[in-house]
């Protein structure tokens with residue numbers, strides 16, 4: 001019977017081999033490029049907003065399995081969500097990665113990390129945390145552009 005770590009590894013590899021929402025979006029989609037020089041990861045995030053809702057998201061780039069699978073899971077998690085939900089999700093993810101304090105926000109109980117929980121083991125490897133969070137920092141930047 002496979003353990004939780006095997007299950008998590010399977011989820012990460014599945015997203016790495018079959019990345020979701022791969023591609024690009026034309027302007028006026030929000031766009032930002034992220035780079036993690038420590039590992040050589042590159043990610044470009046495209047976000048199309050329809051009012052307050054993420055109506056479409058695409059990700060392109062290359063790098064290690066952690067960075068690319070995190071980007072794939074992120075794209076899946078934010079599609080169709082409101083900006084408030086996206087911000088809450090970014091926060092929950094950063095809490096899981098131990099780079100933000102739990103703000104005890106009201107939205108927290110409703111935020112579901114889903115597949116993203118597979119990345120929680122990364123916390124044990126501080127150097128890989130930058131790989132896991134690259135897509136998220138790039139997403140935040142894209143939404144500000």
Ligand code: ZN
Pocket residue numbers: 036039040041063064065066067131
């Ligand atoms: Zn990496």
